[in-house]
Amino acid sequence: MKSRVTLLTAVVAVLVLGVRWQRGTVAGADQLPPLHSRVEMWTGQGLREYVIHIPSSCDRSRPAAVVLMLHGFGGTALNAAKETGWSEKADREGFIIVYPEATRPDRLRPADFRRNPQAWNDGSGRFHAASEKVDDVAFIGAMIDKIGESCRIDASRIFVTGFSNGASMTFRLGAELSPRFTAIAPVSGTCWLERVEPPNAVSLCYITGAADSLNPLEGGGPKLAFGGKEQGGAAKPPVQQFVDLWCGALGCAGALMLDETVDGVRRRKYGPGRQQAEVMFVTVEGLGHHWPGGERQVAEFLVGRHNQKLKATDEIWNFFRAQRKP
Numbered sequence: 001m002k003s004r005v006t007l008l009t010a011v012v013a014v015l016v017l018g019v020r021w022q023r024g025t026v027a028g029a030d031q032l033p034p035l036h037s038r039v040e041m042w043t044g045q046g047l048r049e050y051v052i053h054i055p056s057s058c059d060r061s062r063p064a065a066v067v068l069m070l071h072g073f074g075g076t077a078l079n080a081a082k083e084t085g086w087s088e089k090a091d092r093e094g095f096i097i098v099y100p101e102a103t104r105p106d107r108l109r110p111a112d113f114r115r116n117p118q119a120w121n122d123g124s125g126r127f128h129a130a131s132e133k134v135d136d137v138a139f140i141g142a143m144i145d146k147i148g149e150s151c152r153i154d155a156s157r158i159f160v161t162g163f164s165n166g167a168s169m170t171f172r173l174g175a176e177l178s179p180r181f182t183a184i185a186p187v188s189g190t191c192w193l194e195r196v197e198p199p200n201a202v203s204l205c206y207i208t209g210a211a212d213s214l215n216p217l218e219g220g221g222p223k224l225a226f227g228g229k230e231q232g233g234a235a236k237p238p239v240q241q242f243v244d245l246w247c248g249a250l251g252c253a254g255a256l257m258l259d260e261t262v263d264g265v266r267r268r269k270y271g272p273g274r275q276q277a278e279v280m281f282v283t284v285e286g287l288g289h290h291w292p293g294g295e296r297q298v299a300e301f302l303v304g305r306h307n308q309k310l311k312a313t314d315e316i317w318n319f320f321r322a323q324r325k326p
Contacts, residue, residue, distance in 0.1 A: 051077040063154035065095040070162030074117035122168035161185040191242035196249040201277035209287030225304040
């Protein structure tokens with residue numbers, strides 16, 4: 001009984017911060033799926049890693065689109081691949097998918113959810129990444145450059161998506177590294193930026209569960225699904241507030257072009273705005289803190305219900321491939 005209580009306490013303590021249960025450590029090369037490679041690169045702050053998948057379906061005679069997928073707090077590149085199905089989507093559509101690794105408190109030891117969790121410096125001031133001033137924006141920029149040295153990539157079709165803490169980092173990249181991206185798609189995360197002034201207009205597709213108590217639509221402190229009481233941690237702004245913030249930055253404010261609900265999925269589309277950018281805001285009825293339509297990783301009694309009303313990976317890719325830099 002004592003061990004069960006200790007485990008539950010550990011899970012609750014991490015979920016209070018709005019994170020996910022990610023088991024295991026960073027996998028070695030022998031654990032990678034076929035056609036996936038782990039790449040190490042040196043940065044001004046030390047060694048960083050990412051996993052890249054270049055499908056055989058890629059047309060090597062022409063530059064390929066690139067999608068970056070950022071894992072959540074405590075997660076890993078391979079966990080993100082398994083949960084979201086982005087590699088399978090890349091196989092079907094012929095683009096390059098990249099799964100960057102965040103940093104961990106002790107970089108000499110493998111990533112571990114409870115003892116050595118990986119986290120992005122997403123602008124919230126949370127986690128070791130903020131206290132150590134980890135420059136994840138610079139890392140992602142350098143990573144794109146490195147990929148371009150060995151792959152023919154289409155600079156007009158580079159996209160980034162992420163879940164939870166990775167979604168918050170996605171917002172930061174869209175604001176601070178806008179010349180590199182055509183569109184971003186954060187899922188179930190918070191935009192912690194008070195001001196958004198990207199020099200290049202970057203289209204936004206934001207997706208979240210309407211019943212996500214860790215990333216509540218109405219804002220406020222994160223809550224566990226089974227308890228309903230605020231558990232502490234930084235209060236979050238209402239989701240519509242930061243959607244409006246981005247609409248304003250892209251010149252889409254007040255330009256609601258679509259508002260429809262089909263089979264429990266509500267889509268609101270704003271724009272086009274500056275440089276033909278647009279904002280898509282999608283909520284999924286009854287969904288908790290999960291990647292919509294992905295492989296469930298967490299017990300529902302902790303993070304809310306899982307459903308298949310929407311496959312976020314399909315929704316995001318459909319949005320991405322419709323976007324073009326001016």
